[in-house]
Amino acid sequence: MRLADYPQRRYNPLADEWVLVSPHRTKRPWQGQVEKPSLDVLPRHDPSCYLCPGNERAGGVKNPDYDGVFVFPNDFAALLADAPEERMDEKGLLKAETVRGCCEVLCFSPRHDLTLPRMERTAIESVIRVWIDRCRELGSRPDVSYVQIFENRGSVMGCSNPHPHGQIWATGTVPDLPAREDRAQRARLAETGKCLLCEYVELELSKGDRIIFQNDSFVALVPFWAVWPFEAMILPKRHISSIDELSAAETADFADALKRMGTRYDNLFLASFPYSMGFHQKPTKAAADDGGKREAAWHFHVHYYPPLLRSATVRKFMVGFELLAMPQRDITAESAAERLRGLSEAHYLDGAGK
Ligand code: H2U
Numbered sequence: 370m371r372l373a374d375y376p377q378r379r380y381n382p383l384a385d386e387w388v389l390v391s392p393h394r395t396k397r398p399w400q401g402q403v404e405k406p407s408l409d410v411l412p413r414h415d416p417s418c419y420l421c422p423g424n425e426r427a428g429g430v431k432n433p434d435y436d437g438v439f440v441f442p443n444d445f446a447a448l449l450a451d452a453p454e455e456r457m458d459e460k461g462l463l464k465a466e467t468v469r470g471c472c473e474v475l476c477f478s479p480r481h482d483l484t485l486p487r488m489e490r491t492a493i494e495s496v497i498r499v500w501i502d503r504c505r506e507l508g509s510r511p512d513v514s515y516v517q518i519f520e521n522r523g524s525v526m527g528c529s530n531p532h533p534h535g536q537i538w539a540t541g542t543v544p545d546l547p548a549r550e551d552r553a554q555r556a557r558l559a560e561t562g563k564c565l566l567c568e569y570v571e572l573e574l575s576k577g578d579r580i581i582f583q584n585d586s587f588v589a590l591v592p593f594w595a596v597w598p599f600e601a602m603i604l605p606k607r608h609i610s611s612i613d614e615l616s617a618a619e620t621a622d623f624a625d626a627l628k629r630m631g632t633r634y635d636n637l638f639l640a641s642f643p644y645s646m647g648f649h650q651k652p653t654k655a656a657a658d659d660g661g662k663r664e665a666a667w668h669f670h671v672h673y674y675p676p677l678l679r680s681a682t683v684r685k686f687m688v689g690f691e692l693l694a695m696p697q698r699d700i701t702a703e704s705a706a707e708r709l710r711g712l713s714e715a716h717y718l719d720g721a722g723k
Pocket residue numbers: 419425426427428442443444445446474521527528529530534536
């Protein structure tokens with residue numbers, strides 16, 4: 370099939386949905402515009418930042434003088450641990466139930482001016498170890514079915530603060546998107562006896578044209594079914610079903626992969642690259658499980674959903690046909706991967722002596 374020539378729809382087996390790809394609209398080659406690097410310099414400590422060490426947060430709590438990773442309960446949590454159990458169902462049309470859970474904020478570094486890709490690999494490893502700790506602790510609660518780790522970066526993504534941070538939401542029910550991936554991976558295991566993403570990784574490694582980079586334990590790629598222009602995934606080559614199964618060597622390789630992916634993204638438009646990034650992993654023990662097999666079916670992975678299309682300011686919008694019918698993209702996953710593959714892994718700001 371000539372994927373680069375004609376409009377096509379591509380299937381996403383993980384989410385069980387399709388994306389329309391229209392490569393003929395970008396027949397003209399990329400012009401190689403030279404971006405002006407964004408050299409905005411942030412202070413190492415910002416007295417008005419509610420995430421910096423020693424500063425006061427909304428509600429009056431003062432942050433400790435932390436010097437590594439710092440976790441605190443979100444002062445404006447979207448979920449409450451003690452919501453009473455209530456539900457309604459009128460003819461299946463007016464249906465609701467209370468959801469319990471908790472939300473935490475995790476500062477990656479005390480430095481206000483850093484981002485994940487500009488941190489040392491060893492410091493990123495410390496962040497990973499805290500993610501693992503929080504997953505173990507939250508995931509062992511009887512009222513938690515899923516632990517969602519994510520990072521929202523950049524003001525276009527609605528992120529309120531440049532201080533390097535992410536969030537963890539633990540919920541009493543498995544949220545829709547992981548639940549859809551849960552169904553797809555378990556159905557695939559039942560059908561073929563194999564893990565969907567183990568086979569996918571093997572297939573992509575053998576083809577190569579959507580691979581961005583790899584190390585001993587991880588591969589970064591633009592998925593065949595990507596919707597956002599520079600959407601990417603990071604997948605472990607070994608079958609692990611959640612982040613707390615990473616070995617020490619894999620933790621180091623994961624830090625390496627996160628740093629290299631973030632650096633390539635920043636180097637794409639010579640600006641701090643906005644995105645929503647997060648991990649998908651198996652639901653916890655407390656999640657209702659119809660027949661087990663979660664360890665065998667689930668393959669831990671990272672999704673990056675960045676909105677930028679052509680420059681640091683020109684973004685893709687999900688509107689029109691996409692809101693009413695299905696997602697659509699012009700540049701193919703293969704050409705996006707080629708662009709990302711061609712970028713340097715030395716951060717442009719480091720090159721500028723920053
Ligand atoms: P964003 O990265 O999406 O901007 O989220 C930052 C979170 O920090 C947000 O969920 C929380 C907000 O509720 N927050 C606090 O917990 N305490 C504060 O003092 C301000 C913001």
